[in-house]
Amino acid sequence: MASRHVINASVSPKGSLETLSQREVQQLSEAGSGSIYALFRQCALAILNTGAHSDNAKTILEAYQDFEVRIHQQDRGVRLELINAPADAFVDGEMIASTREMLFSALRDIVYSESELESLRIDLSTSQGITDYVFHLLRNARTLRPGVEPKMVVCWGGHSISSEEYKYTKKVGHELGLRSLDICTGCGPGVMKGPMKGATIAHAKQRIIGGRYLGLTEPGIIAAEAPNPIVNELVILPDIEKRLEAFVRVGHGVIIFPGGAGTAEEFLYLLGILMHPDNKDLPFPVILTGPRSATPYLEQLHAFISATLGEAAQQHYQIIVDDPAEVARQMAQGLKNVKQFRRERNDAFHFNWLLKIEEGFQRPFDPTHANMASLNLSRDLPPHELAANLRRAFSGIVAGNVKDKGIRLIEQYGPYEIHGDTAVMQPLDRLLQAFVEQHRMKLPGGAPYEPCYRVVT
Structure with a gap:
């Protein structure tokens, strides 16, 4: 991070973005409250820094201390003025299209999060209120698509994995894509990129137009896991708990690849929810998988679950080693069960309303x-x-x-x-x-x- 190239630029949204009020512009400016500006600046810097090799948020923020983003309201929408921005986000002076989309997604989510928090209809003191808040954030981001059959597969795993493990995630993503399934990850590198990369090739083979590569992140971790450029839908949730809830509300099944502490956190969150008595009969396919070389990792995690949560917890997932096609087949079959279950109970395909999540899993x-x-x-x-x-x-x-x-x-x-x-x-x-x-x-x-x-x- 010692050597860097920067650029000054003015960027407008591609397509349309709702205009901001004078108050929102004031909040997002350095002259405003400061906290919202600092939050957007941090997220914007992470997005512009996509492709950097550092995964240390503190290092990235310190390397670009002179980076500024200024928000200008115009008759036709919003314009962002970027000062000392990472030059890798541009080609011949023009911002890369995916970077521009994600930059304005961040602006959209941060502005909406703040306005929703000030709304009287949001009650964050109750479990249902928190779920409603997550729903509104996802709906505003146009992530919820009524009528689309269950096919969103969440992939969790490490952002820094071996080359062999990364290639394996691409193979699994390819098999999922061949079965017309979409991918949702934490949007960063490693396991968050591999399945998306494999699925893009498979979707092209199947002539699927409009394949979805959904990335869910939160401000505290975006600098460490900057969005990968394959993401075509980016949503920034306010904190890790709402991010995790968004995963299990919009996802129809979960595949867990090798990772570290963050992957264990996600896995325990999921198991804790699925073990709740109210979720006993709710189908939610979960598969742990990796290449043959990852067997020690899978065995260690499996043994940890047995020693702490018991054998009952192990019944909520299956382990498949070194077989990408079987992973995809089992997931596709699991999604058929999800579809039937939700149809029988008139539950939405696009948001898992029936899943019981206690406040202990929702409170930051x-x-x-x-x-x-x-x-x-x-x-x-x-x-x-x-x-x-x-x-x-x-x-x-x-x-x-x-x-x-x-x-x-x-x-x-x-x-x-x-x-x-x-x-x-x-x-x-x-x-x-x-x-x-x-x-x-x-x-x-x-x-x-x-x-x-x-x-x-």
Whole structure:
């Protein structure tokens, strides 16, 4: 990040964008409240920095401290003036089309999030209110398409994986695309890009026009996982919890590839929801998969689930090793069951209203040192509640690894301490150690990984 090329440019949206009010422009300007401008600047910089090799949000923000974005309201819409922007986002002075689309998607989502929060119809004090908020954000982004049969497959996994694992994700994506399925990921590199890349080729082979490559992200992680250019629908949710809820509300099935702490966080979130008694009969296909070389990872994660949440949790997913076609066949069959289930109950295809998500999975978790140390990680808890707290522990580790605020907290106060029952802490410690040994934790510049946590029994 030491050497950089920058450019000044003026950009207007392709197509149309709702005009902004004078108040919204004021909020988004440096002269406004400051917080909304800072949020949009951070997201804009991440999008313009797509393709960079750094996955450290703090490093990216510091490398472009002189980057500015100014919002101008015009009769025909909005114009963005970019100062000292990363030059890689441009070709011969013109911004790359996908980058421009995502830039204005970020503007759309941030403005709408703020306006919705000020609306009297949004009640974030209740579980239903939070779900309604997620629904409105997705609807405003034109992500919800009534009448389209279930075919959105969510793919989770690491943003920094081996070449062999990355190629495997492309093969799985290709098999999904050949079966006319769409792809939803966290929108970044690695596993978030591979399945999309494979699906684009398959969609071309099947002459599918309008294949969907949906990317869901949030401000705290976008700089570490800048959107890959294949994404043709980008939605920025306000926080990680709403991002996770958006995945399971719009997705019809989930494929989990090898990853690290972030992947474990997503997996535990999903299992905690599926283990809730109200979701007992709800079909939601989940497949863990990877190439033959990823077998130790899959076995370690499977063993961790058994040791902490029990065999009942293992019934909610299947493991398929080194067989992309079988992964796609099983997912396609699972989606048929989802379609039948929703038809019988008159539930929407485009939004999973029947899925029960408790408030504990929806409330934002602030990974301070005090909050991390006070997590209740006991086998005495109901399994779905223990899954929620384990999810929070991994969320804190992700923050300490890659998020600007988390990195600064670790620099100031040292590693997080994670306390709990020995029956939970020992499997957790083994899993985290395996992630480190398999190079699945953040390793900036190839340096040895310095844990941002300490497991205490």
